[in-house]
Amino acid sequence: MTSTKRLLLIGGYTDHLLKAARASGGAEIVWCQFPEEIRPEHADLASEIFPVDFTDWEQLRPVVEKAYEQGAFDAVVSLTEPGLDPAARVNDLLGLGGTGYEVSHRFTDKWLMRRRLAEAAAPGAAVVGAELVTDRDGMAEFGARYGYPFIVKPTSGTASFGVVKVNGPEEVEGAWQEVCRLRDSGHPLIGAYDIDRFIMEEFVEGPLCSAEAFSFDGHHVVMAITEAITEESNHVHVGHVMPARLTPELEAAVVRATCEFLDALGYRDGASHTEFKLSPRGPVIIESQNRVGGALLTDMVESVYGTSPQELAFSWALGLVPPMTERPAGRGGAASWLIVAEPGRVREVRGLDEVRGAASTLGVDLWVGPGDVIRSFDGQWDGLGHVASRADTADDAIRVCQESLSALRIVTEG
Structure with missing residues (x-):
């Protein structure tokens, strides 16, 4: 028994x-x-x-x-x-x-992650320049040392909250004032994150993608590579496409870099979501989380690769499933897109039942309804949820997803 x-x-x-x-x-x-x-x-x-x-x-x-x-x-x-x-x-x-606290906190604290990567880097390997924000003069010195633009962001948090791009010396004062404002105002999830420390990072050119991986007692399996579409004005990831439209050589480089990164952080068990910039020097780590990514990515992985990484997180932790030994084969494509609307009070939501009932829809996670107030779209946290769709190819999935997004109308007033 x-x-x-x-x-x-x-x-x-x-x-x-x-x-x-x-x-x-x-x-x-x-x-x-x-x-x-x-x-x-x-x-x-x-x-x-x-x-x-x-x-x-x-x-x-x-x-x-x-x-x-x-x-x-x-x-x-x-x-x-x-x-x-x-x-x-x-x-x-x-x-x-x-996973113990020492390893977990290397993911949740972006400064610790950067320090760990610098310590683990092979001689001559490219390392992203990074320092903690201390004051306005320190920000100016960082720009002089590493060049412009550079990125300022909280060491903890989520949904790209508080990310500031400093394009030149003339923007340092404004960026410093924004850091001070964010420290006083906190994150929208008050209490869940302490927006106190900020990190400066050398800017990395290139398109963004992420590796959705699962680790089985130190054996890392990249289940999917996701292509991200970013709104340049506020650095928000408005779209996600799976599988990423990469060459086989670049895909192999992302897989290799993901496994090396997870080894460097000492991560052995569970899901991870690791973001890269595909730079001229190859895949460069931007940040990572020891969990499944948001934006309905778990639904997309399940649709294209046949496995739910969130359910796997439970079954593997309880010892109910054997480890994966190789990457799963994909079938078809999937995409998700951020839902936005004009600022104001929501009067009506149109088309929600039709979109949810469509055969191509993987999921809709709309967070607002009549009576809720919508802020201006200044960051990821101001998005209202996501629509995810499936199709025969990644390109088709983007088209179908955007059609569903157009059919979903959030009417605001005031």
Whole structure:
């Protein structure tokens, strides 16, 4: 007789609970979540629910210890950015064997990631220049040393929040003022991220792509390479296309660079989403997360490559599936696009049922409805969700996705 496994899920959404239930083989699911995010319907999706600010370790630790006394956990998983380091702390506390805090924090702190890459670089290898922001003069000195443009961004956070491109010496003062403003205003997810430290990075030319990988006890499998379409005015990734339209040689270089990067950071188990610039000197790491990427990428991977990386995160952590030994073969293409609308109060949403019901639609994650207020589109966080579509090729997927996006109308007023 086999005892029931017990899974701790930190943060996330209703969809994460559903995927945990599907992939965990009947495991008991214990959920730690912000109190304001818990809904009555969640009671049917988890064995136990603990309302707690899971980003505060002093609050989370006693809750986890109390839950552990009631039954040992076989694994802890988080699929959301604010929950990654807390889940890693639980791994260390309980000795569960998954990713520990030291490794996880190399992903969630962009400054630590840059330092680690510089330490691990082979002699003569190209390294992206990076320094912490201290004051306005330090920013000017960085520009003089590494040239313009350069990028300023928070060391933690998500959705491209707070990214500033400094194009010349005349923009240093404005960039410094923006850093000061962002430190005072914080991230839209107040409490989930501390927007305090900022990093400066040498600007890398080239189109952007990402590698969606999964690591099996140190063996890294790049499941997909995604091409990103970026809005140059605010650095927002408005579109994602899979598979990326790359030459075989460049694709092989991305796969090789991904595996080397994950080895350098000491990452051994779980999903990762690693962004590259395809520069003249080859693939250059921009940043990475030890989780599946957003923008409905998990739906796209499942459609094109036949595996859900989010469900795999649960089943692998619980020891329910064997490791992949090679990259999965792809079939067809997929694309997702960011939903935007004119600023104002939402009066009506048109075409949502038709888009969701279309055979080509993989998913729609619209975050607003009538009565909600839409801000100006200044960054990724001002997007309203995504539409994802599938088709026979990547080019066709882009066309179908944009047609669906045109059919979805968000009417605002005021």
